[in-house]
Amino acid sequence: MRLDYLYDRLRRRATPSLDFDALPARYRARNAAMVSEWRERFPETDSAVLEVIIRASGNARRRLKRYREFSSVRSGGPGILYIRQPVSFDEILDFQMIEIGAAAARADVSDVEWRLLTVAEALTSAP
Known part of the structure; x- marks a missing residue:
């Protein structure tokens, strides 16, 4: 990939x-x-579920939902948006987070958090 x-x-x-x-x-x-x-906790794994949590409300939230990077966003309550997607641990993970961070900056949102989840955690914890 280029x-x-x-x-x-x-x-x-x-x-x-x-x-x-x-x-x-x-x-x-x-x-x-x-x-x-993650690799200390789970040796020999090369992928996980990426969970991105964005705190935005009002106009910032509406702007985010218009951007392509946030097409898979689910609402997690008032002012909270979630993205969950499987990722591998290569430069694609970096690119995805940079892409989300740049789009959040376009919408004047600075509160972006992310973490890795196991598949079991992603399936059992509802955003």
């Missing part, structure tokens, strides 16, 4: 006020720590 091309497209869609070069560094560092911790 991630350079995808990053260029993402950079063009980002708001001018967003420091796009700092965004990948921040998300990659957090993802590396999260995956390292």
Whole structure:
């Protein structure tokens, strides 16, 4: 997959006020720590379920729902949006989080959290 091309497209869609070069560094560092911790808990696994929690309400929430990156968003209550999707531990995980972070910045949302879940956790815990 040509991630350079995808990053260029993402950079063009980002708001001018967003420091796009700092965004990948921040998300990659957090993802590396999260995956390292995951592999300590579950050795020899290369995938998990990614859960992204976005806190937004009002106009920010409506703007988010218009973006392609948030097409699979489910509502988890007032002001909370959830995305759950299977991911592998490669550069695609970094790209997905950078894409979500850039889209959230376009909607003026800064409260984005994410974590990894097992399939059992994803199926039993309802957002």
